[in-house]
Amino acid sequence: xxxxxxxxxxSKKIIVLGGDGFCGWPTSLHLSNxxxxxxxxxxxxxxxxxxxxxxxxxxxxxxxxxxxxxxEEVSGKKIGFYELDLADDYDQLLEVIKGEKPDVIVHFxxxxxxxxxxxxPKHKRYTVxxxxxxxxxxxxxxxxxxxxxxxxxxxxxxxxxxGTAGMKIPEGYLDIEVKTETGxxxxxxxxxxxxxxxxxxxxxxxxxxLFFYYNKNDGMRITDLHQGIVWGTNTVETKLDERLINRFDxxxxxxxxxxxxxxxxxxxxxxxxxxxxxxTRAFIHIQDTVRCIQLAIExxxxxxxxxxxxxxxxxxxxxxxxxxxxxxLTEGEIAYVPNPRKEAxxxxxxxxxxxxxxxxxxxxxxxxxxxxxVTDVARKYKHRADKSKIPATSTWTKDQEPGIPRDLVK
Amino acid sequence: xxxxxxxxxxSKKIIVLGGDGFCGWPTSLHLSNxxxxxxxxxxxxxxxxxxxxxxxxxxxxxxxxxxxxxxEEVSGKKIGFYELDLADDYDQLLEVIKGEKPDVIVHFxxxxxxxxxxxxPKHKRYTVxxxxxxxxxxxxxxxxxxxxxxxxxxxxxxxxxxGTAGMKIPEGYLDIEVKTETGxxxxxxxxxxxxxxxxxxxxxxxxxxLFFYYNKNDGMRITDLHQGIVWGTNTVETKLDERLINRFDxxxxxxxxxxxxxxxxxxxxxxxxxxxxxxTRAFIHIQDTVRCIQLAIExxxxxxxxxxxxxxxxxxxxxxxxxxxxxxLTEGEIAYVPNPRKEAxxxxxxxxxxxxxxxxxxxxxxxxxxxxxVTDVARKYKHRADKSKIPATSTWTKDQEPGIPRDLVK
Numbered sequence: 048x049x050x051x052x053x054x055x056x057x058s059k060k061i062i063v064l065g066g067d068g069f070c071g072w073p074t075s076l077h078l079s080n081x082x083x084x085x086x087x088x089x090x091x092x093x094x095x096x097x098x099x100x101x102x103x104x105x106x107x108x109x110x111x112x113x114x115x116x117x118x119e120e121v122s123g124k125k126i127g128f129y130e131l132d133l134a135d136d137y138d139q140l141l142e143v144i145k146g147e148k149p150d151v152i153v154h155f156x157x158x159x160x161x162x163x164x165x166x167x168p169k170h171k172r173y174t175v176x177x178x179x180x181x182x183x184x185x186x187x188x189x190x191x192x193x194x195x196x197x198x199x200x201x202x203x204x205x206x207x208x209x210g211t212a213g214m215k216i217p218e219g220y221l222d223i224e225v226k227t228e229t230g231x232x233x234x235x236x237x238x239x240x241x242x243x244x245x246x247x248x249x250x251x252x253x254x255x256x257l258f259f260y261y262n263k264n265d266g267m268r269i270t271d272l273h274q275g276i277v278w279g280t281n282t283v284e285t286k287l288d289e290r291l292i293n294r295f296d297x298x299x300x301x302x303x304x305x306x307x308x309x310x311x312x313x314x315x316x317x318x319x320x321x322x323x324x325x326x327t328r329a330f331i332h333i334q335d336t337v338r339c340i341q342l343a344i345e346x347x348x349x350x351x352x353x354x355x356x357x358x359x360x361x362x363x364x365x366x367x368x369x370x371x372x373x374x375x376l377t378e379g380e381i382a383y384v385p386n387p388r389k390e391a392x393x394x395x396x397x398x399x400x401x402x403x404x405x406x407x408x409x410x411x412x413x414x415x416x417x418x419x420x421v422t423d424v425a426r427k428y429k430h431r432a433d434k435s436k437i438p439a440t441s442t443w444t445k446d447q448e449p450g451i452p453r454d455l456v457k
Numbered sequence: 458x459x460x461x462x463x464x465x466x467x468s469k470k471i472i473v474l475g476g477d478g479f480c481g482w483p484t485s486l487h488l489s490n491x492x493x494x495x496x497x498x499x500x501x502x503x504x505x506x507x508x509x510x511x512x513x514x515x516x517x518x519x520x521x522x523x524x525x526x527x528x529e530e531v532s533g534k535k536i537g538f539y540e541l542d543l544a545d546d547y548d549q550l551l552e553v554i555k556g557e558k559p560d561v562i563v564h565f566x567x568x569x570x571x572x573x574x575x576x577x578p579k580h581k582r583y584t585v586x587x588x589x590x591x592x593x594x595x596x597x598x599x600x601x602x603x604x605x606x607x608x609x610x611x612x613x614x615x616x617x618x619x620g621t622a623g624m625k626i627p628e629g630y631l632d633i634e635v636k637t638e639t640g641x642x643x644x645x646x647x648x649x650x651x652x653x654x655x656x657x658x659x660x661x662x663x664x665x666x667l668f669f670y671y672n673k674n675d676g677m678r679i680t681d682l683h684q685g686i687v688w689g690t691n692t693v694e695t696k697l698d699e700r701l702i703n704r705f706d707x708x709x710x711x712x713x714x715x716x717x718x719x720x721x722x723x724x725x726x727x728x729x730x731x732x733x734x735x736x737t738r739a740f741i742h743i744q745d746t747v748r749c750i751q752l753a754i755e756x757x758x759x760x761x762x763x764x765x766x767x768x769x770x771x772x773x774x775x776x777x778x779x780x781x782x783x784x785x786l787t788e789g790e791i792a793y794v795p796n797p798r799k800e801a802x803x804x805x806x807x808x809x810x811x812x813x814x815x816x817x818x819x820x821x822x823x824x825x826x827x828x829x830x831v832t833d834v835a836r837k838y839k840h841r842a843d844k845s846k847i848p849a850t851s852t853w854t855k856d857q858e859p860g861i862p863r864d865l866v867k
Contacts, residue, residue: 058719077780137582172547176586179663182584191578213637223633224642227623228807231636239665240647249670251665253589256651260659264799264853389674397638443674 049404058083059344062147064133064185066126066153067111067228068093069213069294070201070277070336075152076284076291078335078344079124086127086138086147088156092177093294096163102298105310105428106280109290114377115219115289144196147238151344154200156181157250157355160331161205162300162387177249182188186261197268197347198258199340203273204300204329204360206252208242209394216398219271219356221384244390245443252327258354266351270343275360275398276338278305279417293333296422298431299439299450305330306368306421307437312379313425314432317452321439324367325393331410332411342406357402361410376418377379385448387439459697461796465523469492472542474595475565476519476536478503479704480687480746484563485716485793486694486701488748488754489534496537496557497521497864498566502587503704507572510746511738513677513742515838516690519700521772527700544649551598554606561754564600564610566591566706571615572710572797572851574657578706581656582853588660596671607678608668609759610749614685614739615772616662618652619804626808629766654800655853668764679780684746685739685770689827690834692744703743707835708858709849715740716831717780722789723835724842727862731849732796734777735803739770742821752816766846767812771820786828796857797849 051182061078065071066087088109097103109117115126127147131139133156144152149366157178158164164174181202189196201435207216214294221239224232238259243251254271261267285293296302297310308318339359348355370381405409411417471488473483476497487497499521507513520526520612536672537557541549554662556564567588574584592610599606603837617626631657647670651662664681671677695703706712716726724848741749749769758765781793796802814820821827849860 137578168547168597171597172590172593176590179589180582180586187578187581198820204811213639213641213643214635215638221634221635225624225631225633228625231621231623235622237650240650243666243670246670247668252666256653256659256662256666260656328762 058082059150059343060086061145061151061153062088062143062149063087063153065157066089067091069296070333071155072292073282073285073333074155074238074340075126075339076118077282077341079118079126080122080284081341085130086149088122088131088133088143090130090132090246092158100298100300100436102301102433103431105295105297105425105431106327107428108292109293112410113290114323117220117288119300121140121287121291130289133184136251137184137188137241140184141191144188144192144194148194149196151197151199152185153340154182154185154198157452158247160301161247164421164438165443166300166441174246175250179253180427182254182257186257186267188263188265190265194361194379195268195350197270199270199343200272201260202254202255202273203248203251204358204398205244205248206241206273208244209237209326209391209396214397216396217359218399218402219273221352225399230396244388262354262430265270268348268350268352270348270355270357272339272343272357272359273360273391275331276303276305277331277423278303278335280306282337295428298436300441300453304366308370308373309377309418310425310432311437312373312377313422314434316434316437317382318322318370318373319382319384319450319452320367320370320378321384321440322449324365324370324383324457325392326366327363327388328366329363329396329398331360332415332417335408335411337359338408339403342403342408344407358398359403360398361401362412363396363398364413373418376415377422382452384452387442387450389443389447459638468492468494469495469560470557470755471561471563471572472496472498472553472559473563473565474699475567477501478565479706480743481565481742482524483692483703483733484565484747484750485536485574486528487692487751488530489536490532490694491751493531496539496559496753498539498541498543500542502542502568504817505727506722510710510846512843513841515705515835515840515841517701517838518702518704521546522593523700525700531701533699543594547598548592550594550822551601554598554604556601558604559606561607561609562595564595564608565732568657570711571655572849574655576710576851584656584660589663592664592667596667600671600675601676602762605678605760607680607754609680609753610664610682612664612681612683613658613661614683614768614808615654615658616665617649618642618649618682619736619806624807626768626806628768628809628812629683634830642730654798654813663691669790676756678760678762680758680765682749682753683770684714684765685741687741687743687746688713688714689831690716694746704757705838708846710851714738718780718783719787719828719831719844720747720835722783722787722848724839724844724846726844727792728779728780728784728789729792729794729860729862730780731798731860732749732791732804734775734780736776736800737804738771738776739773739804739806739808740823741770743823745818748818749813752813752818756816768808768810769813770808770810771805772822773808774823783828786825787832792862795859797852797857797860799853799857811815
């Protein structure tokens with residue numbers, strides 16, 4: 048039983064923006080379970096995109112009112128909810144902040160799929176407009192409210208780019224040496240120069256500039272979490288009742304690499320590796336995501352301290368190695384397909400993650416038991432899968448090809 | 458007589474976005490005069506802001522149709538015009554690009570006042586929304602059109618921040634050394650880490666990421682011009698007929714430092730220095746602005762070449778020195794007023810500008826004759842001045858005070 052029935056002495060009022068999503072929902076439950084007073088804001092944009100793409104979560108996620116009622120039944124705790132479009136309805140956002148007086152705002156409310164952001168000019172424009180205005184409106188409203196609120200934002204490892212010439216990627220800030228006019232060398236620490244790989248990643252790089260500026264001008268306390276690829280589905284809390292189940296994306300736009308491989312194997316679809324599979328990526332389990340958000344909330348920066356940046360990942364893997372692992376575990380077949388992305392065919396990736404470890408994170412790393420759990424979820428709901436939605440069809444330029452297995456190309 | 462009646466052999470079709478504004482209008486005339494085929498796109502946002510602020514250009518600028526008719530009368534050349542909001546009307550923008558098939562797009566179409574961008578939450582939000590979507594829509598439409606168009610964008614020196622620890626600010630890219638995991642030092646060249654001083658400057662820093670990404674993913678040819686503070690009013694072409702006169706902003710939001718000092722002296726208002734006047738800034742005369750745009754167009758980057766960045770400035774000055782110079786020239790009195798901006802009281806500034814010099818720019822630097830010309834313009838139209846609009850009242854935070862001379866504070 049994962050329920051925590053005593054209220055924390057340090058119970059906080061926390062607004063979770065995007066609290067209906069894949070990371071937002073389990074985070075909301077986890078924070079509520081810890082004894083915090085949680086309020087969700089969401090505009091259901093992710094569900095509306097399911098409708099647009101005609102691709103649903105593999106797991107049967109429930110409507111928000113069902114979710115909240117189930118949580119109250121199971122835990123005895125209430126979570127508040129406002130349906131609100133952050134990018135569009137600034138005045139209502141400000142009113143909620145003034146009324147709720149949160150200690151913390153956790154911001155998941157951005158369009159978060161790289162392939163979706165590259166799907167068409169319309170999707171590029173939606174991603175820039177939504178992410179830029181949503182994030183700026185939150186910052187602007189916090190200042191206008193006059194309240195001292197800690198903002199915790201979900202960023203991405205993708206802002207760093209891949210391939211770092213032998214360097215270990217630091218947590219947000221890079222030590223450099225530059226030459227002065229007189230030839231003297233001076234040491235400086237700068238925001239790591241970003242190298243985004245899609246319009247989506249570009250918006251998260253832009254967010255960093257927004258945070259830098261609001262921190263500098265208004266002394267705002269901000270934590271930016273550069274997260275790796277999330278795998279897994281359920282957390283302690285979402286497992287308590289089927290009505291609390293978390294979203295599982297498997298389609299070519301929103302599905303992410305490890306979960307997709309496990310699902311492909313479970314439904315008898317080839318395990319689709321884009322290009323050579325030589326790409327190395329950073330990973331984190333969904334249970335660690337919610338724990339990292341908790342740690343970020345418990346360890347806020349001081350007022351006037353610079354933006355605190357954590358690398359929210361626990362391990363790195365080469366895509367082809369993951370494909371082989373899943374193939375061995377499930378006896379699924381691997382299909383090497385064209386890479387719809389414009390990116391390096393192969394890269395190394397070394398990442399610092401000492402900050403979260405120093406705050407007490409005990410990483411959940413890839414192991415058969417947890418992979419088996421995802422496979423079990425995928426098998427249980429495989430009757431809900433639409434295989435035609437599996438291939439990655441959004442290409443980065445018109446010269447790229449979609450990631451469709453050769454014998455399935457029409 | 459400044460008219461150039463022969464067509465260039467290399468005549469280009471050029472769309473000027475924001476071609477009704479302070480830099481856009483003289484640029485459009487200059488490019489037309491050189492024999493290029495010029496088309497202006499503007500949504501008159503700057504004139505609408507005049508109405509909002511109840512502050513007009515000191516000079517009597519004419520409506521667009523009068524301007525264009527006057528230019529045709531004077532030069533025999535036609536300039537095309539579309540009224541269009543870039544941030545809002547993507548489809549029409551795309552249609553214009555597909556129909557006009559420009560070789561070059563010059564992009565001045567952003568909200569360009571730092572104080573206006575800090576005036577209120579509404580103004581912060583307008584600046585982010587307008588600048589981010591306008592710039593992204595242009596990039597997105599160029600890719601969607603499938604045409605090979607050179608984009609020339611007006612950025613700002615302000616993205617660099619002020620105070621550079623003895624370094625000369627390079628042109629966009631900084632040479633650094635970093636340590637690898639094995640302790641080896643490696644040299645890299647990165648986009649200069651930005652340190653914007655207002656929401657406006659922040660949007661121009663964000664633009665750099667948009668350009669970086671579209672250049673990387675789509676091979677787009679882009680030139681980004683980091684311009685200093687523009688002074689002067691007229692150019693060879695705008696002087697040809699009073700109906701072609703350029704805008705002269707003197708109000709606390711849109712007026713810029715040197716022109717404001719000259720105007721203040723001309724109308725018998727104190728020369729208002731913010732803080733100590735120890736700030737050092739980069740400057741360029743409006744005649745050099747239009748020449749730099751010409752040079753940027755004549756020296757485009759190659760396809761797949763990285764974004765070309767020029768520092769578009771010709772000299773640096775300390776604000777208090779400019780105030781003294783103007784005071785000596787005009788016998789105006791200097792008033793030291795509170796600084797409404799949150800910024801360092803004093804800074805040095807050393808800037809590279811070899812790129813434009815190497816392309817043939819012969820800088821117009823501060824000299825009495827040209828200062829006198831601005832003073833003459835200010836005196837000629839001083840009956841149009843509203844002195845109540847002179848103080849800088851937009852403050853960077855609620856702790857800053859407006860820049861009003863003590864004896865004028867109500």
